[in-house]
Amino acid sequence: MNCDATSNEGERVERGLMDKHESGKDLIEKMDLRKKIDNYLKERFEPAARLEGVDSLGEGVHGSAYRITFSVPGETKHLIMKTLFPSRFGHDHFSDRAQVLLLANANYNEMPKHVKALDIVGDSEFRLTSIRDAREFYIFMEEAKGEPYFKDLNTILERGDITSGDRERALTLASFIAFIHENKYKGDDADILYRRRIRDLIGHGECIMGIADAFDISVFSSSEELVTYVSECLPWWGKIRQKNERLCSVHGDFHPGNIRLEKDDFTLLDRSRGSWGEPADDVSCLSVNYLHYAIKHCGKFDGPFAELFRLFWDRYLEKTGDTEIFDVVQPFFAFRILVITNPRFYADDTYITRRKMLNFGHAVLREPRFQIDCIPDYLEG
Numbered sequence: 001m002n003c004d005a006t007s008n009e010g011e012r013v014e015r016g017l018m019d020k021h022e023s024g025k026d027l028i029e030k031m032d033l034r035k036k037i038d039n040y041l042k043e044r045f046e047p048a049a050r051l052e053g054v055d056s057l058g059e060g061v062h063g064s065a066y067r068i069t070f071s072v073p074g075e076t077k078h079l080i081m082k083t084l085f086p087s088r089f090g091h092d093h094f095s096d097r098a099q100v101l102l103l104a105n106a107n108y109n110e111m112p113k114h115v116k117a118l119d120i121v122g123d124s125e126f127r128l129t130s131i132r133d134a135r136e137f138y139i140f141m142e143e144a145k146g147e148p149y150f151k152d153l154n155t156i157l158e159r160g161d162i163t164s165g166d167r168e169r170a171l172t173l174a175s176f177i178a179f180i181h182e183n184k185y186k187g188d189d190a191d192i193l194y195r196r197r198i199r200d201l202i203g204h205g206e207c208i209m210g211i212a213d214a215f216d217i218s219v220f221s222s223s224e225e226l227v228t229y230v231s232e233c234l235p236w237w238g239k240i241r242q243k244n245e246r247l248c249s250v251h252g253d254f255h256p257g258n259i260r261l262e263k264d265d266f267t268l269l270d271r272s273r274g275s276w277g278e279p280a281d282d283v284s285c286l287s288v289n290y291l292h293y294a295i296k297h298c299g300k301f302d303g304p305f306a307e308l309f310r311l312f313w314d315r316y317l318e319k320t321g322d323t324e325i326f327d328v329v330q331p332f333f334a335f336r337i338l339v340i341t342n343p344r345f346y347a348d349d350t351y352i353t354r355r356k357m358l359n360f361g362h363a364v365l366r367e368p369r370f371q372i373d374c375i376p377d378y379l380e381g
Contacts, residue, residue, distance in 0.1 A: 146262030337361035
């Protein structure tokens with residue numbers, strides 16, 4: 001894998017290539033939008049439509065606006081074209097900007113006396129593509145062959161021990177994710193993307209607050225405990241949000257369900273929440289499953305799954321030398337603990353298993369430095 005090429009492509013896809021400091025005219029010319037706009041007007045209105053001019057109306061904190069002047073036989077018309085650029089305020093990824101404009105397209109037209117939205121378009125390589133009527137979206141992918149890694153873990157659970165092949169698989173996965181993490185972000189906006197990732201960890205609907213909010217009433221916890229748990233996570237936002245030198249390529253959901261095994265190889269599914277992030281996210285995501293299965297197997301951090309946990313971490317540290325990970329992994333573990341203990345995701349766990357896992361989450365959040373040798377104590381709360 002060419003890490004530099006991966007970095008450049010990831011930066012292009014995640015951030016976009018718009019320089020917000022260019023003038024409106026220069027931006028239009030540089031992005032070759034004039035021809036695209038002209039072709040769009042012909043498709044949207046009539047073949048005889050002709051672009052007459054694109055004038056910048058200025059830019060604000062979030063984006064830029066332009067007056068589009070065009071003619072159709074016997075008439076001159078005007079449209080306003082607005083675009084957002086990558087910035088702070090949650091507009092960092094192209095998908096964020098799409099979300100804002102899609103919702104604006106719907107909301108503008110529902111309010112009396114509000115200026116009406118005519119269309120919303122996506123800028124592809126060759127043309128402007130209308131998506132004004134879209135309300136849901138679909139992604140088509142290749143089919144992943146093989147079986148999820150969960151199947152292997154369940155086989156170990158039933159068998160009660162591990163083979164050399166099981167050990168080698170954990171080592172291979174650790175080496176792979178260490179290699180992915182070698183691809184460090186090189187852009188000037190690393191602080192923006194890293195802060196975004198840490199902010200999302202705490203407050204995103206798919207992460208700590210969202211998962212906690214999705215808990216049903218249960219016998220092993222309470223609403224009061226979940227509020228306390230989330231409040232214990234919040235200080236970690238302040239502690240680690242400045243560590244942007246750690247920003248690197250990540251998977252973002254590196255758990256056994258997203259790892260498909262076929263013979264001696266594997267395929268990944270469902271990379272999540274952007275290309276760049278904190279390496280502790282991936283390391284905690286997979287290794288917490290070894291902890292989970294250890295509790296299911298013998299009620300404590302022992303046995304074959306504890307061995308896999310240690311093998312995975314030892315190999316990762318051997319490959320990366322990243323001992324700072326012990327200072328930042330705590331809230332990422334806390335996030336994954338909420339997923340594992342949530343009955344919506346794992347319906348069959350016992351009260352004891354859930355309780356010990358939640359104890360682990362509370363305990364690591366109180367630890368300034370995570371220590372593998374202290375895991376037995378963490379499980380007792």
